[in-house]
Each structure stands twice: as structure tokens, then as C-alpha cells.
Amino acid sequence: MKLFLDQAEVPLSNRGLAYGDGFFETMRFNQGVCSLINYHMARMCNTAHRLGYSFSKNDAVALSSALKEKIPKDSDQQIVKVTVTREAGGRGYRSIEGAESEVFVQCFPYQPSLSSKEIAAGVQVRVCDIKLAIQPALAGLKHLNRLENVIARNEWRDEKIFEGLLLDQNGLIVETTQSNIFFKVGERWLTPELNQAGVAGVMRGWLLDHEADLNQTFHVTTLSLDDLSKAQGCFICNSVLGVIPVQSILTSDEESVSFDTEAAFALSKQVNDLLV
Amino acid sequence: MKLFLDQAEVPLSNRGLAYGDGFFETMRFNQGVCSLINYHMARMCNTAHRLGYSFSKNDAVALSSALKEKIPKDSDQQIVKVTVTREAGGRGYRSIEGAESEVFVQCFPYQPSLSSKEIAAGVQVRVCDIKLAIQPALAGLKHLNRLENVIARNEWRDEKIFEGLLLDQNGLIVETTQSNIFFKVGERWLTPELNQAGVAGVMRGWLLDHEADLNQTFHVTTLSLDDLSKAQGCFICNSVLGVIPVQSILTSDEESVSFDTEAAFALSKQVNDLLV
Numbered sequence: 001m002k003l004f005l006d007q008a009e010v011p012l013s014n015r016g017l018a019y020g021d022g023f024f025e026t027m028r029f030n031q032g033v034c035s036l037i038n039y040h041m042a043r044m045c046n047t048a049h050r051l052g053y054s055f056s057k058n059d060a061v062a063l064s065s066a067l068k069e070k071i072p073k074d075s076d077q078q079i080v081k082v083t084v085t086r087e088a089g090g091r092g093y094r095s096i097e098g099a100e101s102e103v104f105v106q107c108f109p110y111q112p113s114l115s116s117k118e119i120a121a122g123v124q125v126r127v128c129d130i131k132l133a134i135q136p137a138l139a140g141l142k143h144l145n146r147l148e149n150v151i152a153r154n155e156w157r158d159e160k161i162f163e164g165l166l167l168d169q170n171g172l173i174v175e176t177t178q179s180n181i182f183f184k185v186g187e188r189w190l191t192p193e194l195n196q197a198g199v200a201g202v203m204r205g206w207l208l209d210h211e212a213d214l215n216q217t218f219h220v221t222t223l224s225l226d227d228l229s230k231a232q233g234c235f236i237c238n239s240v241l242g243v244i245p246v247q248s249i250l251t252s253d254e255e256s257v258s259f260d261t262e263a264a265f266a267l268s269k270q271v272n273d274l275l276v
Numbered sequence: 277m278k279l280f281l282d283q284a285e286v287p288l289s290n291r292g293l294a295y296g297d298g299f300f301e302t303m304r305f306n307q308g309v310c311s312l313i314n315y316h317m318a319r320m321c322n323t324a325h326r327l328g329y330s331f332s333k334n335d336a337v338a339l340s341s342a343l344k345e346k347i348p349k350d351s352d353q354q355i356v357k358v359t360v361t362r363e364a365g366g367r368g369y370r371s372i373e374g375a376e377s378e379v380f381v382q383c384f385p386y387q388p389s390l391s392s393k394e395i396a397a398g399v400q401v402r403v404c405d406i407k408l409a410i411q412p413a414l415a416g417l418k419h420l421n422r423l424e425n426v427i428a429r430n431e432w433r434d435e436k437i438f439e440g441l442l443l444d445q446n447g448l449i450v451e452t453t454q455s456n457i458f459f460k461v462g463e464r465w466l467t468p469e470l471n472q473a474g475v476a477g478v479m480r481g482w483l484l485d486h487e488a489d490l491n492q493t494f495h496v497t498t499l500s501l502d503d504l505s506k507a508q509g510c511f512i513c514n515s516v517l518g519v520i521p522v523q524s525i526l527t528s529d530e531e532s533v534s535f536d537t538e539a540a541f542a543l544s545k546q547v548n549d550l551l552v
Contacts, residue, residue: 012380
């Protein structure tokens with residue numbers, strides 16, 4: 001691992017730029033601590049393994065330590081973006097054998113995009129026109145090939161709409177442009193499988209691991225728009241925002257499905273308490 | 277358009293790096309002239325239009341002039357890579373309204389990867405394991421989201437194999453990792469439709485437009501591995517290599533389909549003469 005803690009630029013030859021040959025993590029630090037750091041590091045190791053990058057558990061430990069040192073305990077909330085690209089070289093798409101991973105760190109002050117009142121009320125989501133491609137080789141990974149998300153997020157400018165729901169080419173629900181999604185059906189929270197498309201978020205992973213602590217039941221399954229009518233509640237989640245209740249999903253210009261936000265908001269508070 | 281003719285780096289905030297939000301062209305210049313420049317520029321305008329970038333015909337004219345000036349007439353063959361990314365800014369995947377296109381130019385001396393003897397003999401191609409995703413919103417475009425190509429090209433290290441054949445998730449033939457592909461069936465050259473996956477190459481486009489000059493018939497259709505047995509000839513093509521005859525395609529570790537290289541080699545010479 002070549003770690004660049006303060007570098008602001010990459011050469012044009014960088015394979016992340018040239019081919020999207022890389023992956024990234026976006027972590028929230030609160031007073032120098034990222035509660036989900038182990039989940040971020042585990043996902044990095046897993047992504048590296050799947051894409052054939054050299055990024056070992058030791059590299060993850062070294063990176064965690066370096067971030068801990070870089071972000072002071074007395075600092076305000078910060079977003080830390082870690083981008084990993086594959087060492088340049090090789091001919092065209094082919095990478096060099098034994099290529100090192102290049103790890104770039106960026107820090108930004110955290111600016112909450114929602115007030116606590118807005119979170120309690122729940123956000124509005126619309127269904128995006130673009131359908132995600134099916135690609136099992138990349139599904140679940142937070143790689144740098146995000147043009148679908150860019151196209152999806154540019155489908156609307158209405159500030160009242162917070163997120164866009166993404167379906168895959170088969171019409172199955174996958175995620176929103178930058179979050180995972182859960183639906184309350186009966187006593188369980190259902191969330192889409194992500195083995196064909198989508199990003200397996202760190203917050204989603206943490207939730208699935210903490211059923212007992214949260215006194216909830218989560219279930220990974222396949223879901224389509226037809227299932228929305230069965231859902232009483234809905235939330236989106238990611239590692240920066242935590243759990244955000246969804247008030248309604250616009251399925252077309254005229255139609256929408258509304259949800260109770262109570263259960264999702266209660267879960268949101270529970271998660272905040274456990275993760276601070 | 278913000279044109280960067282000599283910049284060697286981009287900031288980490290560059291959206292091409294962050295999200296693969298961009299596209300590129302790779303052009304071959306011979307003594308200061310790129311015969312396919314109009315095709316490259318037309319593709320850039322088309323890609324920009326489809327992805328919602330601002331890159332007008334005037335921008336294309338300005339870029340062509342700048343490249344002409346930059347690459348001296350007495351220079352050896354050069355490869356010019358032009359990368360276009362969307363101006364940084366906006367929140368996350370969403371781009372800023374009226375974002376400018378940033379155009380980065382890189383030049384490399386051309387190093388032919390095949391001798392004329394190797395071209396005459398034809399190259400070996402293998403069928404890749406990874407299947408390309410179906411994504412009509414991106415099909416045909418030479419965008420920066422090329423992880424599938426990277427994975428495909430890293431499937432083999434055997435130097436005797438020149439290219440990898442890519443099928444889509446439905447098993448249809450699309451292209452090779454960095455070229456388009458044509459098969460001779462009867463009197464016609466058949467090449468895959470690229471409205472579901474793949475890159476619509478500039479050389480492919482030029483060939484389709486010059487049937488009469490070449491005294492050939494080209495036909496765009498759907499093709500699967502089952503069609504290989506019907507093919508007498510095969511070639512791959514791109515704007516750097518021109519037309520390269522294919523000697524055989526390895527469909528598995530034990531099986532391969534062989535082709536006559538005569539017709540493809542004759543076409544290769546014809547194209548070289550017309551395009552010098």
C-alpha cells in the first residue's frame with residue numbers, strides 16, 4: 001500500500017481516472033472517532049480481494065491508525081473519503097502484475113444535509129428512470145464506476161426530493177443513489193439482495209449484524225415496486241447519514257406510496273445512541 | 277470547455293476520478309495528421325450529448341485545431357489520449373447545473389504492438405469469463421467506467437493471446453476488450469449491434485460508412501458463439517491498430533475456431549491505403 005495522506009492531486013495516468021479502476025469509502029468521524037471504521041476496513045479488504053487488489057488486513061490496520069492520527073480528537077465532525085486505485089503501468093486495461101494499491105485520503109467538514117425535524121418527518125424519494133445494469137462481478141462493491149448513479153442523481157433538481165430509488169434491469173428494487181433501503185412488512189424490515197447490482201453499504205451491514213441489540217428482525221430478499229403497497233414503513237441508510245425515515249415514494253408524476261415514519265424514526269434514534 | 281493541453285495532474289475532486297464521470301478518445305497521429313479526427317470529434321459530441329455534458333461542435337473544432345498545433349508535422353507516430361470530465365462541484369453524484377467540460381490531453385510515442393508479419397498471420401483471441409452488463413443508457417459510449425474491461429483484460433497473461441472476446445449477460449457477442457469485431461459470413465462482414473453494451477469504435481464507424489469505397493458489405497446484427505462456426509473470416513479493429521485479422525478464437529481450454537485470414541488481411545491493407 002502506498003498511502004497518500006495529504007496529496008491533493010493524481011497524475012493523469014492514474015488508473016482510477018483512466019478506467020475507474022478503484023474503489024472508495026466515505027466515513028464520518030465524530031471527535032476523532034469513526035464508529036463504523038471496522039466495517040469500512042472490512043469492506044475495503046473484501047473489495048480488494050474481489051477486484052484483485054493488494055490490500056491486506058495489515059494495510060487496513062495501518063490505514064486506520066494513520067486516520068486516527070490525522071483526525072484530532074477535538075475536531076468537529078468530519079467526512080473522510082478514502083480512494084484506492086491500482087498502481088499505473090501495464091498496457092491499456094491490463095494492470096501490472098503485483099500492482100500496489102494507492103490510497104488517497106481527503107477530509108471535509110461534515111455539513112448535515114437534513115435537520116433533525118426533517119429526519120423525524122421523513123424524506124421524499126422518487127423512482128429513477130435509469131435501470132441499474134446486472135453485473136454480478138461488481139455487485140455490492142463501492143467501486144469508482146458510478147456513472148449510473150450520476151445519471152440517476154441528475155434526473156431531478158427538485159430540492160424537496162431527497163433521494164432516488166433505483167431498480168435493476170429486471171425491475172427489482174436495489175437501493176437509492178447513495179443509500180441502501182429497508183421496508184417494514186409485518187414485523188420484519190426487508191432489504192434487497194445485492195448480488196446482481198448495487199452497493200452493499202456499511203450501515204446496512206452493521207444493521208444486519210445488530211438485530212439482537214436493536215431488537216429488530218432484518219431480512220434480505222428480492223423486492224419489486226409491487227411490494228411497496230405491503231410496506232408500512234421505510235428507511236434509507238448509509239454510514240454518513242445513519243438511518244433516515246422515508247415519508248413517501250413517488251412512483252410516477254401522479255402516484256406515490258406513503259409510509260408511517262414512527263418505527264423508522266425510533267430505529268434511527270436507537271442507531272444514533274448505539275453508534276455515537 | 278476548459279482545455280488542458282499540458283497539465284499532467286487532476287485534483288482528487290475530479291469527477292472522472294471520483295465517479296468515472298467522463299469519457300475519452302485515443303487517437304493515432306501520423307506526421308501530425310489523424311485521419312479519423314472527424315470521427316473522434318463526432319463521437320465526442322455524441323457522447324457529450326448522451327451524458328448531458330456541454331461539448332459543442334465549436335468545442336470540437338477548437339480541440340482539433342489545438343491538437344493540430346500541438347503535434348508537429350515532422351513528428352513520429354503519436355497516440356493522443358483526450359479525457360473529458362465534468363467540472364467538479366455539486367453534492368455527491370449530482371453535478372452542478374451548467375457544468376463545464378474539462379478536456380485533458382496526453383501524448384505518447386506510438387509503439388506498435390504487432391509486427392506486419394504478425395498482422396498477416398492473424399492474432400489469437402480467447403473468450404472472456406466476465407459477461408458485460410446490459411446498460412442501454414451507456415452502451416456504445418467510450419466512458420470512463422471500464423472496470424469490466426480491466427477485469428476481462430486481466431483474465432489472461434499468455435502473450436500469445438492478443439485479445440479477449442466479450443459476451444454480454446445474454447450470451448451475445450459484443451466486442452473485444454479494446455476493439456470491435458467483424459465476422460465474414462458468406463459475402464458479408466457481420467458485426468454486433470452495440471445498443472445494449474460495448475463501445476462503438478471510431479474505426480468500426482468509419483468502416484460502416486465506407487462500404488462502397490472498400491467494395492465490401494457490412495451488416496450490424498446480433499451474434500452469439502454458435503454463429504462462429506458459420507464464419508470464414510474474422511477481424512478486430514480500432515482507431516489505433518486499424519484492421520487486424522483474427523486467426524482463431526479459443527472458446528475454451530480445449531476448443532477453438534479457426535478462420536481464413538486472407539480476406540481480413542486484404543481489407544487491412546485496403547484500409548491502411550485509404551487512411552494513411
